[in-house]
Amino acid sequence: MELHSVKLRLQEHLSDGMVTVVGSGLSCAEGLPGMGELANYLLTNIGSNLEEDDSTAWKEIGRLILSKGLEAALLAMPPTPALETAISSATAELISERERSVISEVFSGKRKLRLTRLLSHLVKPPSGLTIVTTNYDRLVEIAAEEADLGADTMFTGRFAGQLNENESRMSFCRGITMKPRRAASLQFRHRAIVCKPHGSLDWYARNGRPVFYAGELTGVSRLIITPGHNKFRNGYESPFDHHRSKANEAIDRASRFLVLGYGFNDDHLETHLSPSIRAGKPTLMLTHSLSAVARDFAFKFPRVIALEHAQKSGVTGTNAIIEQQEFFFPNIAIWDVDSFVTEVLEP
Known part of the structure; x- marks a missing residue:
């Protein structure tokens, strides 16, 4: 397969109805x-x-x-x-x-964050662009704001902010349109709806309730689900349950997926994401090294495209699995989001 044809297919994938899944690989790429x-x-x-x-x-x-x-x-x-x-x-x-x-x-x-560059090229639906991330860091939220999008994490308030999805959504309302004999239409700022089912560095426990605070606090428990068996993982407490439910709802509604640096090893998301891929929803994966599960998806399902780093005969490039076949493209790193934007979206 010619590289030009691959680039066209990659461009066509980034259309409406897409949910983006961000794993630790993207944060690792930023350091x-x-x-x-x-x-x-x-x-x-x-x-x-x-x-x-x-x-x-x-x-x-x-x-x-x-x-x-x-x-x-x-x-x-x-x-x-x-x-x-x-x-x-x-x-x-x-x-x-x-x-x-x-x-x-x-x-x-x-x-400039890799995701910031990419977001500038993605379709922004009026209802919000959903990004699901298993990362604790705030790079997704920062990338969204740097791309001139609102970052909707479903919390409201600057100090001990409360989890309130509706109030958070309404904070991005920028106007109202009135038309004769029609219901009022609310106009919203373009925003990314950031679902973080594993928690976030700015989520804390206060008096038994989850709160948002962007600064650093000492002597206070952060709300994050660490690897292995965890009390929050077992209990599904708020805010994890709400973010997990919103993520899975978005995955169920999605028409396609963009998967960045994610290894398909989260039991909560896999109850919805993996079946959706098996059902035939088009999926594009970008990562340095495909996990065993991701590689298996790419070879089993023809609507999955997977790009990863590769080296052959001393030459580095991109290994691509397309339509269950493997291709090597030397001297190009389109598995990396930065290079993907440069080579595919800004040629």
Whole structure:
């Protein structure tokens, strides 16, 4: 297949009715830590202040992390409540520290996020462009605002903001149109509806309720679902349940998917996303390395296109799976969102 034909197909995919799914791969591309770096950070920074029983459990988990990886270890040996709190705190600490560096560069104009460039080329439906992300960081929200979109996370208020989907939606209303003998029509600003079923660095627990606060707080629990068995994952508490439901509703309504750096390893989303792909909804995947599940989808279902980094005979390029066939395109990195925009959308 010729590269020109591939580019045309990629352009045609970015049409109306699309839901975008963003995984950790996109944040890693911007410099945030991946699972391996997070595992090393946890091993280095957890342990000194633990009680004896928790310390013993952590040592055993640590051995599993070294042999199986972070997620597999925490699934094999669920942490105690104290360990879970320590893991959540350390995870948020590392990600927020790295996130600050990225945001500072965006704010000063030294960096433009990959997603910001991409969003400028996507269709913006009046009802909002849905982005589902399993990431805790705020790069999706920042990318949306930098692309002149509103970022609707379903929270309202700047200090201890409340989860209120309708009030959040109405905050983006910019006018009303009255027509004779017709119902009033509300005019909304273009916005991205950001669904975060694993939580966010700016979600905190206050008096037993979830609240939004964009700043850094000490001594307060952030609401994030860390890898492995987690009390929020088991309980489906708010705001996770609401964001998960909105994400799955959008996935069910979608006519197509754009999947960026996501490995199809989240049990909550997979109850809706994977069946939709199997049912034949067109899907475009961009990632550095396809997970086993993503690769299996690409080879089994002809309406899936998957792009990943590859190297052959010392030449780097893009490996593409299209119509269940594999193609290698040398000296081009259209698996990366930045290069995708440059090569496919801004040729």
